[in-house]
Ligand code: HEM
């Protein structure tokens with residue numbers, strides 16, 4: 076069996092490798108000059124390393140400088156970076172200069188050999204392999220072969236099962252939020268309850284949460300509920316609402332929607348008051364809040380869930396009931 | 411002898427006495443390395459990786475991968491009193507309360523950006539020069555693996571500081587996991603130890619970022635370099651360079667000095683960039699909380715194309731018997747990238763099937779000499795760049811006050827129309843260049859000298875090409891390979907050709923369509939001879955009128 080060796084390709088080999096002398100090859104003064112240049116670069120690196128230590132102990136971390144074209148930067152970062160950057164760079168520049176000017180630049184030639192071994196060796200290998208396989212009996216004893224394959228095939232299962240306790244089963248958690256009938260709606264930064272009068276016509280509360288969120292977060296020690304419960308409130312004239320998901324889900328034109336994008340879960344907040352469109356900053360899915368929260372543009376496939384609201388006895392906005400559909404991104408079991 | 415001289419003289423023997431490395435050293439100390447600027451791309455990748463390892467280890471000394479909430483109380487006044495995770499707090503601490511800590515963080519991040527960039531451009535170089543051909547297919551596959559891991563590693567690192575931007579990125583990643591049919595909710599719940607964001611994920615990501623992926627990267631990188639060493643580097647065609655030799659500088663001293671020096675140059679430049687340009691100023695974004703977002707946020711550049719794909723896809727979703735298949739997420743985030751990377755990894759075999767070429771290749775192709783490959787490469791690149799641009803559609807919309815809607819539609823149309831168009835144009839252009847080379851070989855190069863013929867005609871004088879040019883041009887012969895002959899659909903015995911064989915021929919016909927056949931030696935000899943004679947007629951008599 077012959078192998079397709081590289082020797083079949085005959086190209087352009089016959090010509091000589093070209094080589095021209097450099098100045099440093101003929102003029103000893105030029106060589107000396109190059110030597111000095113290399114030494115200056117290496118010496119510069121020595122200085123830079125010392126400078127680094129000086130800057131480290133003397134430059135205050137609060138000092139800033141205004142660098143033209145770049146703007147304000149921390150003086151410490153600048154000096155430490157310049158010193159160590161130059162220190163590194165000059166070693167490299169010196170070594171390269173040395174190689175280019177002073178080391179021999181005559182190219183040398185090595186022959187390649189084809190990677191495939193000669194036919195004799197190959198045959199011998201095939202033979203040893205066959206002998207080995209035969210002696211093992213693996214071809215003659217299908218029972219052993221098949222049980223071994225089965226054993227190997229199942230072996231990863233324990234490894235996968237081991238990962239089971241990384242987390243709990245999802246259960247129905249992605250369908251549940253903290254919102255219940257009567258949950259008070261509070262603003263997201265100051266946790267103040269909201270009265271309808273607080274929201275002017277055309278106004279927006281860019282982030283609101285259920286009042287009991289803080290307590291729950293304290294208990295659970297994570298932000299999981301916040302990631303599902305966040306809502307926004309908008310107010311429009313009641314006759315501007317063309318359609319809503321829940322009959323009378325608004326309160327005097329105040330509508331509450333999940334703030335979590337139904338595409339991949341970013342919080343949404345860019346509201347255009349004139350068109351009543353809400354735009355997600357992540358991939359620009361756009362929802363029409365005056366029309367069911369439907370998607371009018373972008374990669375999201377589903378409308379923003381609406382939260383029905385009313386006011387409690389003290390006149391604060393509260394949820395009328397929980398969300399009627401899961402908030403946030405799609406998942407297999409969602410339906 | 412001075413001590414230094416003695417040390418130099420005795421080091422090799424000292425080593426040989428201990429590990430008997432004499433034979434190996436004898437063969438390798440003067441190992442030949444071909445030189446070309448494009449061979450430095452892989453080196454840049456290697457050196458930025460080393461820098462990432464060094465700076466990364468430093469960062470581990472200060473960074474605390476915990477999602478436990480604390481109240482900030484440190485040097486960065488605007489965030490004092492704010493609740494945040496320890497991950498974010500410790501990143502602030504590295505940035506503001508550790509001298510040089512910000513510099514190391516910025517070096518780490520800039521090096522990461524450069525690392526992925528160098529890996530990508532290096533891969534383009536390997537592709538367009540055909541360096542992946544036999545016997546280097548294995549190294550190509552390792553390379554594709556390295557690039558995939560580099561992107562994942564970068565994303566993992568980017569997510570560690572737990573700032574508003576990176577947390578939003580994680581939220582999107584979790585949304586993608588949820589979309590996986592059948593197991594999405596389970597995988598997400600296991601990954602995050604329950605619901606998003608939970609408190610387990612960042613510690614888990616941390617061990618992936620500093621142990622798992624760097625470990626695999628290091629192993630694969632070692633294999634990659636060992637193969638380069640063992641198989642010897644490819645070289646571009648030129649005088650004295652053949653498919654059976656390597657021409658270049660010896661390992662000791664030139665390559666050691668140049669490559670070693672280049673490590674310091676790359677590190678130095680990255681450090682200087684980190685001194686001057688801030689990157690990922692996490693203190694400006696604030697800590698992550700799942701109900702806040704900053705507008706116009708962009709991921710690191712190498713995630714841009716995925717982000718763009720996710721933005722540009724129409725909002726297709728199928729709901730079947732109460733189950734959701736989110737094509738709008740699966741296609742751009744998993745299926746299309748999966749297909750792209752698989753095709754990339756398999757390309758050497760696809761091309762070998764089309765060419766039927768089983769020879770070893772150590773001389774690189776000039777891209778023009780493989781018009782179909784070059785066309786396909788530029789086509790894929792166009793597709794990638796369009797998706798990448800789509801990732802900035804909001805920025806484009808802002809800058810030019812166009813509507814996002816029309817930008818998205820434009821990109822959708824371009825994604826379908828432009829790549830094939832670019833393929834055809836590139837292939838044509840390559841063939842045009844090939845024909846020009848062919849003319850040079852057959853008729854000599856144009857001199858710009860005009861000669862008046864006895865008949866009164868004006869002709870341009872041609873001169874023979876230099877031997878260096880000739881060596882370069884003749885190499886097109888190596889890239890050219892006789893297409894597989896089309897077998898008769900039904901053979902002499904009335905047996906139909908197997909379908910597989912026919913598809914191989916189709917592939918081959920596509921690959922070699924309209925190929926430019928390089929001239930033979932005799933043709934070239936004749937052409938060059940002619941050109942030399944041509945020049946002869948004008949040179950000695952001195953009646954040349956040049957540049958009329
Ligand atoms: C291919 C290799 C690597 C890439 C592409 C990479 C990328 C990144 C990126 C982009 C960040 C975010 C930095 C920021 O702006 O805050 C990061 C953070 C970090 N990386 Fe890496 N990294 C790599 C290897 C390593 C290694 C080997 C280690 C440690 C052994 C490491 C340790 C860390 C640590 C501790 C952080 C978080 C600290 C911080 O952000 O300040 N990295 N990495």
Ligand code: FES
Pocket residue numbers: 336337338339340341355356357358359360373374375
């Ligand atoms: S997360 Fe809102 S559009 Fe993607």
